[in-house]
Amino acid sequence: MLREERYNYIVNEVKIRNRVLLTDIARKLNVSEDTIRRDLNHLDEQGKIKKVHGGAISSSFHLYSYREDQIYAHEHKSTIATKAVKLLHENCVVLMSGGTTNLELARLIPDNISLTVFTPSLPVAMQLIAHPLVETIFIGGRLSKDAQIALGGDAIRTLSHLKADILFMGTGNLDLESGLTEFDWEVVQLKKAMMESAKKTVVLTISEKINSSQRFKICATSEVHTLITELETSHTLLAPFREKGLELM
Amino acid sequence: MLREERYNYIVNEVKIRNRVLLTDIARKLNVSEDTIRRDLNHLDEQGKIKKVHGGAISSSFHLYSYREDQIYAHEHKSTIATKAVKLLHENCVVLMSGGTTNLELARLIPDNISLTVFTPSLPVAMQLIAHPLVETIFIGGRLSKDAQIALGGDAIRTLSHLKADILFMGTGNLDLESGLTEFDWEVVQLKKAMMESAKKTVVLTISEKINSSQRFKICATSEVHTLITELETSHTLLAPFREKGLELM
DNA sequence: GCAAATTTTGTAAAATCGTGCAACTTCCCT
DNA sequence: AGGGAAGTTGCACGATTTTACAAAATTTGC
Incomplete structure (x- = not known):
């Protein structure tokens, strides 16, 4: 799996779910959590997502789309x-x-x-x-x-x-x-x-x-x-x- | 296998699958990885594909591009x-x-x-x-x-x-x-x-x-x-x- | 304030990359 | 046909990037 594919997957997941857990992605993609952490940091720098403790959320995250x-x-x-x-x-x-x-x-x-x-x-x-x-x-x-x-x-x-x-x-x-x-x-x-x-x-x-x-x-x-x-x-x-x-x- | 044939194969493969691994192509076409690497670099310069670490992805998917x-x-x-x-x-x-x-x-x-x-x-x-x-x-x-x-x-x-x-x-x-x-x-x-x-x-x-x-x-x-x-x-x-x-x- | 989870930092192994070079092919000119 | 120039390919080797693991530092939730 190419790094770009992971990027793709992550951005898409965030877009759809508004929220992803670092551990979930790592398990799903069969790579170490460190790798995903690096990916999240990179995507955050690019402004594609917003990294938070334990995972990431949509960079355009609004209360309106948040549901318990x-x-x-x-x-x-x-x-x-x-x-x-x-x-x-x-x-x-x-x-x-x-x-x-x-x-x-x-x-x-x-x-x-x-x-x-x-x-x-x-x-x-x-x-x-x-x-x-x-x-x-x-x-x-x-x-x-x-x-x-x-x-x-x-x-x-x-x-x-x-x-x-x-x-x-x-x-x-x-x-x-x-x-x-x-x-x-x-x-x-x-x-x-x-x-x-x-x-x-x-x-x-x-x-x-x-x-x-x-x-x-x-x-x-x-x-x-x-x-x-x-x-x-x-x-x-x-x-x-x-x-x-x-x-x- | 002519170079142009490889180009065609690669571009087509990228178009279909949205991604290719360098090693896969090299094995498939029975040429060295260096050759494919050169091909990918060339096709990237032409804008036909986007080369990434380990392979290439579709250039129309330039969501995560670093290119200036x-x-x-x-x-x-x-x-x-x-x-x-x-x-x-x-x-x-x-x-x-x-x-x-x-x-x-x-x-x-x-x-x-x-x-x-x-x-x-x-x-x-x-x-x-x-x-x-x-x-x-x-x-x-x-x-x-x-x-x-x-x-x-x-x-x-x-x-x-x-x-x-x-x-x-x-x-x-x-x-x-x-x-x-x-x-x-x-x-x-x-x-x-x-x-x-x-x-x-x-x-x-x-x-x-x-x-x-x-x-x-x-x-x-x-x-x-x-x-x-x-x-x-x-x-x-x-x-x-x-x-x-x-x-x- | 403590325990668990998460992040950071450092390191080492693996994969990938770029470059120079020699062998080979193709093309062109005579 | 032959010779040389230009281009292509595979290999070697050092440099770079990527990844996984481990230990220390930090944050979170109770």
């Missing part, structure tokens, strides 16, 4: 994404919502699989165009500053012309009775439209979000086909969902 | 963007194409100005959502992996419903007779559509791109309203454009 859950439960999200990758097969048409779990999924798509992916999420799209074989179609619209996804009529209209094989739906709260819920009304509208545009809905969520609910409802629990969490499928927390007919992973 | 001319070019782009900012006024509707000059412009928009910006460029959009008052609308479509912008029918269709006050058109080659030209046919289609969706077209370009042309034509010189370069408006290079009726900055 972006740094939370990364291990779990990675586990979930690994499971979700198994549902992909050659040449299928995929729809992906936003959120860090989907971002992780986008990152873990194997290099040799060919897909068409639709997404309204800016970070997910950035990640996808780095993949050699994935054709990425961005669902345009008014961009939400904090969620970094396209919302509103344009996005929903685009979705209405589309039928994907599978939808990966990122974070949201899932409760047996309340169903799938969200805090933001516009996001609810978008996610509803996404569900209608896909043959099959896969919900990716960390177990914390299970048995909790938010203000607005996206759909009933039974409308979800598959549920992926970081837990074993045999975990008692998940039993009620299996009874409802959901496939678990 | 490109640092200069960045200075120029910054100068251009600074001038372009002056054309913005409160609550106007802006259309921005891709390219690093536009990205710089997005970065330099003052924090206290309120705008609506439409763009098909992923990096520009990422930059814009960091701005507190700019409402950003992403023009969706199939994403080009190298230009990182949305292309194709979807994007053009979206544009047809839009009328912006001003269009900032990034890099392209400008020649008095050939007009505004581009290398990529699909980009030409998009830029044409963008021009039709704006009352006024402002071309942002470094002086190097003036009096040169590419394969495909976007429009005639006279269809451009304003031309912004890093040069003084009195520069002789620009005189013919003023005579054509273009406003200079």
